[in-house]
Amino acid sequence: MDTPSGAARSSLGPPSALPASRIPIQQTWLTTDAASAAAILLLLLAFVVWPVLRVLATSLAGPAGLTLGNYADFFSSSRLLRILVNSLVVSAVSTAITVAVALVLAYSVTRSDIPGKRFVSLMSLLPLISPPFLVSLAFILLLGRNGVITQALHLDWSIYGFTGIVVSQVFTFLPQGYILLVNVLGAIDVSLEEAAENLGAGPLTTLRRVTLSLARPGLASAALIVFILCMTDFGNPILIGGRYNVLATEIYAQVIGMSNFAAGSAMSAVLIVPCLVAYLVNACWVGSQSYVTVSAGARMATRPMPPALRWTLFVLSGGVALGVALIYALIPLGSVVQLWGSDWSLSLRHYAFASSAEGAWPIGNSVKLALLSGVIGTVVALVTAYVVERKRPPGRRVIEALSLLPAALPGTVIGVGYILAFNVPPLLLTGTIWILAASVVFWKFPVAVLAGINALKQIDPAIEEAAVSLGAGSVRTFARVVIPLLTGAAFSIFVYFFINGMVTVSAVIFLIYPGFNLGSVAILNQVENGYLGAACALGTIIIVIVVGSVLLLRALVGGDRVAVLKL
Amino acid sequence: MRISLDRLTKRFGASVAVDGLSLEIGAGELVSLVGGSGCGKTTTLRVIAGFERPDAGEVRFDGRVVNDVPPRRRSVGVVFQSYALFPTMTVAENIAFGPRVARWPAPKVRARVAEMVALTHLHGLEERYANQLSGGQQQRVALARALAKSPEILLLDEPLSALDAKIRLRLRGEIRKIQQDLGITTVYVTHDQEEALSIADRIAVMRKGRIEQVGRPEEIYARPRTDFVADFIGVSNLLACRVVSARDGVVEWEGERLRIALNGGQDGERVLLSLRPEKLAVVAERAPDDGRNRLHGVLEVVTFLGPFVRVELTVHGRPLWADVPHATGAILERKKPVTLAFAPDACVVIAATGSEAD
Numbered sequence: 032m033d034t035p036s037g038a039a040r041s042s043l044g045p046p047s048a049l050p051a052s053r054i055p056i057q058q059t060w061l062t063t064d065a066a067s068a069a070a071i072l073l074l075l076l077a078f079v080v081w082p083v084l085r086v087l088a089t090s091l092a093g094p095a096g097l098t099l100g101n102y103a104d105f106f107s108s109s110r111l112l113r114i115l116v117n118s119l120v121v122s123a124v125s126t127a128i129t130v131a132v133a134l135v136l137a138y139s140v141t142r143s144d145i146p147g148k149r150f151v152s153l154m155s156l157l158p159l160i161s162p163p164f165l166v167s168l169a170f171i172l173l174l175g176r177n178g179v180i181t182q183a184l185h186l187d188w189s190i191y192g193f194t195g196i197v198v199s200q201v202f203t204f205l206p207q208g209y210i211l212l213v214n215v216l217g218a219i220d221v222s223l224e225e226a227a228e229n230l231g232a233g234p235l236t237t238l239r240r241v242t243l244s245l246a247r248p249g250l251a252s253a254a255l256i257v258f259i260l261c262m263t264d265f266g267n268p269i270l271i272g273g274r275y276n277v278l279a280t281e282i283y284a285q286v287i288g289m290s291n292f293a294a295g296s297a298m299s300a301v302l303i304v305p306c307l308v309a310y311l312v313n314a315c316w317v318g319s320q321s322y323v324t325v326s327a328g329a330r331m332a333t334r335p336m337p338p339a340l341r342w343t344l345f346v347l348s349g350g351v352a353l354g355v356a357l358i359y360a361l362i363p364l365g366s367v368v369q370l371w372g373s374d375w376s377l378s379l380r381h382y383a384f385a386s387s388a389e390g391a392w393p394i395g396n397s398v399k400l401a402l403l404s405g406v407i408g409t410v411v412a413l414v415t416a417y418v419v420e421r422k423r424p425p426g427r428r429v430i431e432a433l434s435l436l437p438a439a440l441p442g443t444v445i446g447v448g449y450i451l452a453f454n455v456p457p458l459l460l461t462g463t464i465w466i467l468a469a470s471v472v473f474w475k476f477p478v479a480v481l482a483g484i485n486a487l488k489q490i491d492p493a494i495e496e497a498a499v500s501l502g503a504g505s506v507r508t509f510a511r512v513v514i515p516l517l518t519g520a521a522f523s524i525f526v527y528f529f530i531n532g533m534v535t536v537s538a539v540i541f542l543i544y545p546g547f548n549l550g551s552v553a554i555l556n557q558v559e560n561g562y563l564g565a566a567c568a569l570g571t572i573i574i575v576i577v578v579g580s581v582l583l584l585r586a587l588v589g590g591d592r593v594a595v596l597k598l
Numbered sequence: 599m600r601i602s603l604d605r606l607t608k609r610f611g612a613s614v615a616v617d618g619l620s621l622e623i624g625a626g627e628l629v630s631l632v633g634g635s636g637c638g639k640t641t642t643l644r645v646i647a648g649f650e651r652p653d654a655g656e657v658r659f660d661g662r663v664v665n666d667v668p669p670r671r672r673s674v675g676v677v678f679q680s681y682a683l684f685p686t687m688t689v690a691e692n693i694a695f696g697p698r699v700a701r702w703p704a705p706k707v708r709a710r711v712a713e714m715v716a717l718t719h720l721h722g723l724e725e726r727y728a729n730q731l732s733g734g735q736q737q738r739v740a741l742a743r744a745l746a747k748s749p750e751i752l753l754l755d756e757p758l759s760a761l762d763a764k765i766r767l768r769l770r771g772e773i774r775k776i777q778q779d780l781g782i783t784t785v786y787v788t789h790d791q792e793e794a795l796s797i798a799d800r801i802a803v804m805r806k807g808r809i810e811q812v813g814r815p816e817e818i819y820a821r822p823r824t825d826f827v828a829d830f831i832g833v834s835n836l837l838a839c840r841v842v843s844a845r846d847g848v849v850e851w852e853g854e855r856l857r858i859a860l861n862g863g864q865d866g867e868r869v870l871l872s873l874r875p876e877k878l879a880v881v882a883e884r885a886p887d888d889g890r891n892r893l894h895g896v897l898e899v900v901t902f903l904g905p906f907v908r909v910e911l912t913v914h915g916r917p918l919w920a921d922v923p924h925a926t927g928a929i930l931e932r933k934k935p936v937t938l939a940f941a942p943d944a945c946v947v948i949a950a951t952g953s954e955a956d
């Protein structure tokens with residue numbers, strides 16, 4: 032990010048002594064602000080609040096008006112209660128393992144000097160850029176009914192079910208935990224650990240009493256966020272869950288399979304509760320716990336550690352990194368063998384697909400959706416960030432809260448809510464690409480807005496004040512002064528939405544319409560029909576497109592200005 | 599405990615942070631490492647503490663080589679520049695950390711904490727967390743924590759750099775008093791030459807990973823050996839001269855003949871003179887010759903500095919500073935000629951081979 036030079040500030044001076052002629056400018060400026068704030072508020076009300084309200088309303092609606100019958104049905108059905116417990120248990124287990132693994136990786140990368148740190152870091156982030164359930168697909172190739180290992184060992188066990196979901200979720204959500212913990216550990220001043228050592232503490236005492244003690248709020252935060260991701264995960268359970276049902280997939284079965292919106296809505300409401308609780312605990316309680324760095328100038332450096340600890344870290348993080356590499360190598364491999372599990376000869380036949388409706392069209396649609404979401408999402412997110420961070424209109428807290436709320440919303444709930452909210456005028460959007468784009472943009476809104484706000488925080492407000500004091504209006508200031516300083520963030524946000532447009536599945540699977548399938552959903556269809564090779568082919572194409580576009584953008588606008596956004 | 603640093607070298611990649619540095623620090627002595635930012639002070643301190651391994655050379659405590667002794671076995675207390683207080687612990691817990699890790703019995707730990715609290719005037723703050731303390735209080739906690747296990751060596755890295763001027767002065771006095779009461783061997787790193795002059799038994803002026811000059815504060819101030827030291831410690835006018843007559847002590851500066859106390863040297867040789875501003879006096883233009891050198895210049899700026907005023911003049915196109923009493927400053931006018939006088943022994947000859955200016 033370009034930092035503003037102090038020159039603008041010093042040469043122009045503080046914009047306090049302004050001529051009276053500025054007043055009219057000031058007024059138009061205010062109205063533009065009010066208008067943009069109102070527009071954003073309306074968008075958020077329409078695309079975040081309204082769908083959720085529609086879900087709640089539907090869950091409370093019965094043939095004879097308002098009723099709690101749907102909830103009664105849910106809580107009196109032992110099968111559905113079992114599913115709720117399944118969701119909670121599998122998410123808790125996946126979360127615990129994910130955070131533990133992420134902690135080892137983050138500690139190795141930030142604190143040790145083990146060889147291959149770059150590889151570990153790269154592999155920890157890799158699952159971010161692929162459809163979330165490709166991990167499941169890879170495990171099916173290894174340990175499914177026709178899996179390599181299953182066959183080689185003549186197992187009559189296969190990975191479908193609880194185990195499958197857990198291992199897949201661990202690898203799928205590793206990046207989120209890893210990024211959070213790298214930031215947490217990276218913010219801890221190494222001097223603290225040196226101080227402990229200087230006072231006589233050994234490496235393990237230092238780790239326990241200083242490092243982990245400081246990282247505790249960060250660990251709690253990572254756990255809560257990963258828990259939400261696991262609870263709301265749809266792709267992994269549907270692919271590898273077998274008969275182990277969870278809420279997210281059951282909602283899909285009710286709504287799409289049986290068109291039972293009442294039951295689906297009640298389940299959605301039930302699913303929202305733990306997610307929202309985790310979200311609020313993280314935002315309100317954990318947030319207030321984190322230790323502000325007491326001193327300026329935190330240093331981050333690797334420290335010498337006992338060989339035993341170093342080698343343990345090396346084996347653990349190297350093993351996980353190799354695991355990720357193997358998973359992502361299996362997908363393209365699976366796409367080029369004749370028939371996985373029986374005929375290992377090389378073949379490109381899976382790339383031919385049965386018809387273009389299975390291959391070319393869904394991929395084309397995905398690219399279209401990704402571009403559309405990228406453009407719309409970037410504009411809306413940046414304007415929102417600008418209004419919230421710089422203009423501070425009266426309703427700013429509400430705008431901020433609503434922008435971040437989708438982080439607590441399961442994609443399946445977004446999907447159900449969007450069908451319910453947008454299949455009637457005035458917002459008749461079902462059956463168009465716009466509803467898909469809206470679902471991607473607003474479901475993935477929180478990270479983008481936060482990135483925008485962070486980028487704006489790096490820009491000295493005096494630069495804008497200088498522009499305004501020179502007579503530029505609000506729109507012009509934003510367009511000519513702020514945007515150029517935000518290019519790095521804008522490209523990152525675009526890439527973030529683009530990737531999500533390419534890989535997302537849980538919300539859009541409710542919203543695709545006849546003649547408009549998406550690549551990510553097509554993978555699911557192929558797996559369901561038993562065509563693992565075609566599924567791998569589609570997965571490979573999507574990964575190639577995502578990686579290719581990120582590299583292309585980086586080449587076009589310059590190296591590190593395009594960060595792949597986290598979370 | 600005596601510390602000997604013997605030809606220490608520490609590299610980071612291609613850059614050399616400490617370059618063959620040797621220094622002897624006597625038992626109970628406070629030596630200040632002073633120098634500009636990036637000259638290797640912190641690195642030297644970290645090598646003594648054991649956080650960095652020297653690439654070459656030895657660190658000896660009382661003659662025993664400690665290169666391979668890990669930090670936690672060195673009996674060294676460190677006060678970090680950032681204080682590095684544990685934010686998850688109270689003041690008392692911070693101070694007790696060292697004794698607890700060493701498994702002192704609980705009553706002894708408690709007594710020691712109370713003792714350190716008294717020593718550093720932290721009464722009533724024992725249960726506070728670091729972020730509830732002022733900068734000066736954090737500094738005291740850092741000192742108390744470093745001293746809690748009665749180390750034999752104390753290392754302080756710019757301990758006062760983050761504090762206000764007033765608190766800095768007070769804490770400086772307190773640190774010195776505690777150090778002398780305990781008689782603990784201390785290395786005190788600072789970039790502030792005035793702080794170094796006021797607190798240290800001896801000063802080591804560092805530059806580019808080497809020690810430029812070591813000595814007692816008054817020695818370093820009165821007889822800087824290089825132009826860097828002359829310039830870094832206090833304020834100096836540096837005059838590049840040529841020796842006209844080594845026997846009679848006559849040099850030439852900007853076409854002007856000056857009489858100075860030369861010892862040795864050869865005719866025609868180039869020498870650099872350091873002339874402190876307080877050694878220059880303003881005299882009447884036609885004052886009778888009293889054996890002092892005379893310089894004629896033009897007044898540029900008068901700066902009020904509390905006890906005296908500092909005047910900047912241009913002499914033969916070069917800037918010179920002189921510190922004069924208020925009364926003198928009051929009668930001077932900008933752009934008007936001024937006559938300066940200084941005694942032959944007011945100059946210090948800096949070795950002609952001294953390192954060239956940056």
Ligand SMILES: Nc1ncnc2c1ncn2[C@@H]1O[C@H](COP(=O)(O)OP(=O)(O)O)[C@@H](O)[C@H]1O
Nearest residue numbers: 610613614615634635636637638639640641642
């Ligand atoms: N961990 C490190 N890695 C790389 N370079 C370092 C490291 N520590 C210090 N240096 C370099 O060594 C030189 C001396 O640094 P330092 O000892 O911190 O100087 P000082 O404390 O005098 O300001 C500087 O050029 C600095 O950039």
Ligand SMILES: [Mg+2]
Nearest residue numbers: 636639640641
């Ligand atoms: Mg330093």
